[in-house]
Amino acid sequence: MDVARLKSIVGAQHVRDAIDELYVYGADASVHQAMPQVVVRPGSIDEIREIARYANSELIPIVARGAGSGMSGHAVPLKGGIVLDMKRMNRIIEIKPDDMYCKVEPGVVDDDLNRALKPYGLSYPPSPASSRIATIGGEIGNNASGIRSVKYGATRDYVLGLKVVLADGELVDLGARTRVEAAGYQVHRLIVGSEGTLGIIVEATLKLVPLPKFRCLSVAMFDKLEDAGESIADIIASGCEPSMLELMDDIAIKAVNTTLNMGLPEVDAIIFFEADGKVKEAIDYEITTMQEICKKHNGQITATSYDLKERTKYFSGRKKLFAALAKYKDGYACTSLADDMAVPYTKMAECARKIHEIADKYGVIMTAYGHCGSGVMHTKILMNPNDKEKWEGAKKAVEAIYDYVDKVGGVTSGEHGIALSKAPAWKKARPDLMKVMTKIKKALDPNNILNPDKLMDAPDDWYTATPIRYMIDKEKTAG
């Protein structure tokens, strides 16, 4: 690694290779860990092109990194090399309110973009839960989505155009600025969700939508998870168009009550549902229809409000769930494994129940919650990370869950991507896609320098793929 050369490209202060800094860049929000050789913080497209040319000629891996908030290991530099920290490139290049698009650099933080759009009455809606830190580049790499995807869709629906630096340093300008186009392969949409393996995103043109004038949230409690599941299925089948439809199971409820003292009723399941728009009558109609459906299935409506403060209060249990799970029990860790599969709507409740059964069978604690409106089920495995037996149980639980998901026509990941953690299950489920992906990857990155050994090239066992971050006992390593 010619660190001096990298310093000459981006400036010495933007190249880091001290061990403590490399350590930080060796992890993201997944369970994985691997050390890069050097961290480079480019400030321009030209610098990135020069870095790519150098890396390609020397066969050095490049892993582009946003906030490192990915939960499947996207930003973990499995083969060392260069981590390209994109956060200096955080300029909002232009906002065109009349043409309803904006252009941004990849390091722009999602919430910062939405704050800048607000004065224009516009929003960029596919934001994931991590929008406070997640960067647009990372979201595109991951095809991110969040609680409002039921109405507003995922990142793939908002990327109109991309500038991408290819593995050999070539810069390509892809896509358009217009709402529709039928003008050649949608390569920019192929880049969305390619997890940094096909090119380095250096600029994005994003579709914007009007901010809703009103938003109404309602909450329903259920004594039986199955009733909540029936309600979700009926809400979808009724033609309702919620802007959010979230489920929390009993374990999730207990977690926020125990660790955050939320005081939620300890029922079997809670559904949060929301409608938004410009006209109150239409929102009232949606909310009332959804409430009636919940009541029909023995749900109890405990709260309904248009007020931002009240909505925030009612939803805080769900909003803070991830933090609550992380503190579920002293010495426990909240691990992202089999944590974001998507299943057909009609399978949501069955899937939640199945997760509980599997967790019991393999002696781990698992919770089920998620964006039911998009078919996304979230789970976390809660356990003492230093108990090796629990990891064995977790491994088996993960396998059993993915077998179930595949059987009912679901997908390995609805939101968090494949990278390392989900690769074994995904490879089993999607051999056809893998074959085509391998052909495309070879065509665009023949030297395999861009985020190598992820997705179809990832190790077959996530558990031994890298050292596991949570284990204090370091006996178990990647070897």
Add this chain to the structure above:
Amino acid sequence: MDVARLKSIVGAQHVRDAIDELYVYGADASVHQAMPQVVVRPGSIDEIREIARYANSELIPIVARGAGSGMSGHAVPLKGGIVLDMKRMNRIIEIKPDDMYCKVEPGVVDDDLNRALKPYGLSYPPSPASSRIATIGGEIGNNASGIRSVKYGATRDYVLGLKVVLADGELVDLGARTRVEAAGYQVHRLIVGSEGTLGIIVEATLKLVPLPKFRCLSVAMFDKLEDAGESIADIIASGCEPSMLELMDDIAIKAVNTTLNMGLPEVDAIIFFEADGKVKEAIDYEITTMQEICKKHNGQITATSYDLKERTKYFSGRKKLFAALAKYKDGYACTSLADDMAVPYTKMAECARKIHEIADKYGVIMTAYGHCGSGVMHTKILMNPNDKEKWEGAKKAVEAIYDYVDKVGGVTSGEHGIALSKAPAWKKARPDLMKVMTKIKKALDPNNILNPDKLMDAPDDWYTATPIRYMIDKEKTAG
């Protein structure tokens, strides 16, 4: 060409090579024409796989064809070979109303699908104007969209999954059945809009949406095109969410009045706008807001209705425009050249005016109309197709229009695809994309058998690319 072998694969009655039938299959709705060697009508995926294996081993081109309603030459078999007529594969495999998706074979006609969905209160909305004949497979190949794309998006937003036969006969199952996924490259969305050059679509899983309960149409007349343009820009900028926003210029108005006796006021421009949804108050709000904007810009509201019959009547001028243009003047032809560019919203009126200026300059008649809500401007060149000077004028007009479109940040095609007619302008505008496309094409179809010589591989001059369909004087041919 081993016709006997093809007959043994699909049955003798499904293989056609009589000259009159080949002639029919040599054209689509574009100006182009080229003869295939044989037409094959497969009835199953296995038959298609066998045909592909044979064609790939013998380096015979395959052009998959739906209704042949494409306007840029997608289905014209430029290098002869096999035309694969997909219309026998017209089964709606399943409709899953509760999970909001359906699975169809590629030969299903768009309107037939929507008729089948209606009893479930569902729709597949990206339908183009040709939905009466267009097949789902063709629409996917073209990334089709139509008058409601402003609210409902294009085909690319509805394809959840695809089964595709690759050039070598391999069958791959891509995408998912769930609303969101972050599970590997979005290869199925790369196939959308690839114009038959990457694979043969043999099954599609499509996202469905609820049918609106109410739809309201309103019509505004303008004495000045610029006022109509300002209204369109303000409607978009206001956060209005029309389900349709259409413009007709003076030539288009004259055409429907002259040829169809429509009796529309002969103003400079008409805007049709529509809102739909479940709640009347919300639709009223949208319609009133749009009407106020039109009035502010000197527009006169001449009609407003929720009634299907009345809406059909008011809109019939726009609906029948294409037919009217085809009969504009005795001996004239209505040619699809530079006919569907997309430009930023704020450039719609300027673009329409520019089209008139360019038409005048080059001695042809051009009209401007389109789906302003999506930034799509439609034009047609009306002329005597046997007057060679007019073709010279048309060629220059097309070039001038695309130079303008590129300059204002538009794209060569918003809806009708590139194929042959748009390829010269598109190649000039999108050299970066072409380079990446070439790499992907080589990776997936190394022998270049799938719809060869289209898009990046199309001839540099559309005028000499093939014989021109409308010319009675056959002196001008592809040579």
